[in-house]
Amino acid sequence: MKSITKQAYQLMHEGILALAEIERNGICIDIEYCEKAKKELHKKIEAERTKLYEFEEVKQWKRRFGVTFNLESSHQLAKVLYEDMGCKPSKMTENENPSVDQFALESIDHPMIRSLLRIRQLEKTKSTYLGNIVRETVNRKLHPFFNLHTVKTFRSSSQDPNFQNIPVRDPEIKEIVRRAFIPRPGHRIGGSDYKGIEVRVACLYHQDPSMLKYLNDPASDMHRDVSMDCYMIEDTELVTKNIRYCGKNKFTFPEFYGDYYKNCAKALWDAISQMGLKLTDGTPLKEHLRDKGIKSYQRFERHIEDVEYRFWNEKFPVYKQWKEDWYRAYEKKGYFDTLTGFRCSGVMEKNDVVNYPVQGVAFHCLLWSLIQLQRWMKQEKLRSKIIGQVHDEITKDLHNDEFMYVLRNERKIMCEDIKEHWIWLKIVPLDIAVSFAGVDRPWNEAEEEK
DNA sequence: GGAACTCGCCAC
DNA sequence: AAACGTGGCGAGTTCC
Numbered sequence: 001m002k003s004i005t006k007q008a009y010q011l012m013h014e015g016i017l018a019l020a021e022i023e024r025n026g027i028c029i030d031i032e033y034c035e036k037a038k039k040e041l042h043k044k045i046e047a048e049r050t051k052l053y054e055f056e057e058v059k060q061w062k063r064r065f066g067v068t069f070n071l072e073s074s075h076q077l078a079k080v081l082y083e084d085m086g087c088k089p090s091k092m093t094e095n096e097n098p099s100v101d102q103f104a105l106e107s108i109d110h111p112m113i114r115s116l117l118r119i120r121q122l123e124k125t126k127s128t129y130l131g132n133i134v135r136e137t138v139n140r141k142l143h144p145f146f147n148l149h150t151v152k153t154f155r156s157s158s159q160d161p162n163f164q165n166i167p168v169r170d171p172e173i174k175e176i177v178r179r180a181f182i183p184r185p186g187h188r189i190g191g192s193d194y195k196g197i198e199v200r201v202a203c204l205y206h207q208d209p210s211m212l213k214y215l216n217d218p219a220s221d222m223h224r225d226v227s228m229d230c231y232m233i234e235d236t237e238l239v240t241k242n243i244r245y246c247g248k249n250k251f252t253f254p255e256f257y258g259d260y261y262k263n264c265a266k267a268l269w270d271a272i273s274q275m276g277l278k279l280t281d282g283t284p285l286k287e288h289l290r291d292k293g294i295k296s297y298q299r300f301e302r303h304i305e306d307v308e309y310r311f312w313n314e315k316f317p318v319y320k321q322w323k324e325d326w327y328r329a330y331e332k333k334g335y336f337d338t339l340t341g342f343r344c345s346g347v348m349e350k351n352d353v354v355n356y357p358v359q360g361v362a363f364h365c366l367l368w369s370l371i372q373l374q375r376w377m378k379q380e381k382l383r384s385k386i387i388g389q390v391h392d393e394i395t396k397d398l399h400n401d402e403f404m405y406v407l408r409n410e411r412k413i414m415c416e417d418i419k420e421h422w423i424w425l426k427i428v429p430l431d432i433a434v435s436f437a438g439v440d441r442p443w444n445e446a447e448e449e450k
Numbered sequence: 451g452g453a454a455c456t457c458g459c460c461a462c
Numbered sequence: 463a464a465a466c467g468t469g470g471c472g473a474g475t476t477c478c
Binding site: 099100173362390392 | 459461
């Protein structure tokens with residue numbers, strides 16, 4: 001059960017109207033490119049299949065399953081790997097079956113597995129992404145749907161196609177898929193996202209002084225400091241971008257969401273060899289850790305246990321206390337209210353109770369900004385259009401003549417005006433990152449604007 | 451022939 | 463004591 005205040009209702013009402021207009025705007029698609037890219041992927045997949053069929057293990061797989069033989073069947077693959085080939089499953093699925101996902105397969109160092117993973121990746125690119133884009137494109141425009149009524153946390157969702165999971169992390173796949181999205185003639189395509197909005201919103205609830213200090217002091221850097229603790233680095237100069245990335249995505253965020261040291265230690269440790277982590281002076285990280293007395297994984301795990309202890313009890317004790325108090329209050333009342341006036345009730349786990357109010361409100365900051373920007377752009381009768389939204393980002397198709405005009409007002413709305421609307425935002429600074437491709441250039445070329 | 455389920459994988 | 467939050471969607475599979 002959920003319920004909302006009048007101001008929350010207002011936000012959803014205005015929000016869904018703005019999103020409807022954004023759906024109607026649509027996104028230009030380079031349909032000829034899509035067809036060509038699909039054909040190329042098809043060829044690549046066929047070539048990879050041919051390679052795969054050469055393996056003795058696959059021939060045996062074929063013999064075992066006969067006409068039902070299917071490379072895409074996880075069930076068959078599990079039987080082949082864990083019954084015929086005698087591999088040990090490194091993890092189980094939710095329903096306690098031996099897993100054959102990427103993580104599980106990585107521990108089996110075998111060329112057949114690499115080939116299989118490659119096929120999976122290319123198939124997904126071809127069908128889930130390019131295929132759906134082509135299917136849903138009408139008159140060279142794509143109109144993804146955005147919902148406000150489907151998500152437990154009061155975030156949004158998107159469908160047909162899902163605009164909120166377009167590949168960006170893997171450079172090769174990003175290029176292939178984002179190349180399909182192009183601007184209107186004379187326009188530039190790109191977007192602006194709130195920097196670290198969930199961390200900032202969490203601060204609004206717990207008001208931990210150490211974390212507020214991190215946010216308010218531009219010279220400090222929480223993710224860098226945590227990564228230094230994790231990998232026992234004493235000099236800030238020795239921290240690379242990748243090391244900071246690991247601290248942020250394999251320790252800090254998982255800990256915020258409710259994970260614990262064992263999982264984090266494993267992820268941090270595996271990343272060292274997977275990403276080939278080195279200090280800025282070239283010292284391999286494993287070597288550096290050995291010098292610091294970390295001679296085995298067990299030692300590293302114990303070290304991360306200490307890091308976790310210090311993280312919650314020395315660095316951010318107020319945050320930790322808030323989690324306890326917030327959960328207690330929920331246990332007592334059976335519900336909690338978000339800063340934006342939404343009420344969440346029903347049976348929830350502790351992690352849910354402390355995460356939902358943050359995730360929801362972070363999105364509501366984006367939604368409020370989206371409403372104001374859409375309203376203003378319509379009023380000004382601009383050729384520029386908002387074309388989508390991804391939780392903390394507004395995606396736009398801006399006419400080159402209106403480019404600076406729109407970006408200036410957008411920054412004002414997202415970072416300043418919103419603090420007048422929701423005064424509780426005043427205790428944290430807000431900032432955005434802006435990233436666009438050039439005039440008439442596709443989305444894959446988007447780069448951060450300085 | 452479709453609904454419901456499992457699994458895997460993309461995003462924030 | 464236990465241990466990562468939110469979605470959408472494709473393919474395979476099972477059930478009716």
